[in-house]
Amino acid sequence: MRRHHVLLSAIGLAACLPALSAADLTGKVVLKGTPKAELTIDMSADPKCGALHDKPVTTRHYVVDKDGGLANVLVFIKSGLAEKNFAAPSGTPVLDQVGCEYSPYVMGVQTHQKFKIKNSDPTLHNVHATPKPGSENKEFNMAQPVKDMTTEKSFPSPETAVRFKCDVHPWMFAYVGVFDHPFYAVTGKDGTFKISGLPKGKYTVEAYHVKTHGANPGVTQEITVDGDAKADFTIELK
């Protein structure tokens, strides 16, 4: 009986070891250089949109805080993961349309993970996803004419940033990063990020900013994770 307990304990401990050795990767992305001023958006094409704002609305190409922290950067493990198959998480992120703007501007999902697209506005939108040509992710364009209408979608293939746009309100666009693993994050307003549960190992981490990098890869860094790790990035405007 005692031998049975010892065996069970050993098995349980072995199962917990990966979790115990999982680490957090944190860091900050800063912008070097002065971007052009954001453009003020004219929402007069739909009076209902203008009525939702009491201050001018601008584009969000470069959201930089006073310390240079750059928001809306996708930070993700580009290579080095030993495991290749990760089950889609159960959580359902939401891409919302609020005040005739997408919220969030940049978000990440895993392949085959369901995410919701919601219309929280008192006006109609169309939701038009434009994956890269040749991608396994399919382009779609659907109507969301009613407030609180929600649609669920998922993408089967990794893609750094799938653009979503509204053709009714041409100033509305957002980006969804699709990854085949759960180790990604989007930097906050201060440019910081945190990727949790990263197993021990050597990795290439990439920081990708849509406006700066466009069709090109982002900046990368080699890191070794053996306990909590840190990786800071500098994105430079040329």
Add this chain to the structure above:
Amino acid sequence: MSPARHHPWLHRFAVLTAAAAWVVICFGGLVTSHGAGLAVPDWPNTYGYNLFFFPISKWVGGIFYEHTHRLVASGVGLLTTVLAIWLWRAESRAWLRWLGVAAFVGVVLQGVIGGLRVILLRDHLGVFHGALAQLFFVLVCGIALFTSRWWREQLPQTQKVEDRGGLRRLALLTTLLVFGQLLLGATMRHRHAGLAIPDFPAAYGRLWPGIDAASVARYNQQREESTAVNPIAGFDVVLQMAHRLGACFIALGVGLCSRVARHGLAPGHSLIRASSAWLVLVVLQFSLGAATVWTGKSADLATAHVAVGSLVLALGGLLTVSGFQLLQPPAIARNPTLSCELTPFRSDSPPAAASHRA
């Protein structure tokens, strides 16, 4: 079939249809200029409503341009159907009756292609839709010309003049060049990459811009946009440069046509007036193109550029067809014994092969 005679109201209706076709090109131009081609995700309905019952209160943003384009296009479809039926019943010239049928087929095809572009999400169908619209416009303008009193009654009485300067071929070649230019323009617009080159007449400050990866990355990084345009690719820069070069060749061609007409024809000849009008349109078109760049691709100016472009094509087509009727090759003038009358599109008889008489 009614005996050969001029039908003034048929002609006026043809002019109305041609004018309406131009208006729908303008509305279509507005759709693309405002990036609203997919603002209505369904077809033939509009957000689930029947096209004609979509509430006006919902004609907002891009929907306004796309929905009004569909409504006006439906009107053109109706006008073209009536025109085709009227031509079939009243027109004695068989070839013109069949042109009416071709116009009907063309407008139906336009509607279907426009709808499929929305349903299938295919940008290349948008290019085809834009190109076919131009050809359709030229066709209905031609029908308006062929049903005119001038074409039916005055033209056959007019003595053919020697085409010493090769005006007929020059006009034809330049018109074909204009169509090629329109295809380039349609391709540029339907790549939805916005303004690929932000300055004119220079291109990124140079005679020929760089199209290497680093240069293109810099163009995208430095570009300011408030709408969801696609990233500029090297191909977009090349397209824009080809379009600029095409404009120069067209200006040269139209200028030569005007010069040849003025030097080779008697003052007051209709071809002189037509080629002069063509030159004025091309100068206007060139200016609109430049202004489109200088204003960062203002939607209204870009649309005006599309609209005037279609007039340049149509006038070139009409000038070419008229030229082949009013002018004859120089060899015939030098050798009257080889008189060779080509009588297509002039009488009630079907298009005839040349009949030679000694």
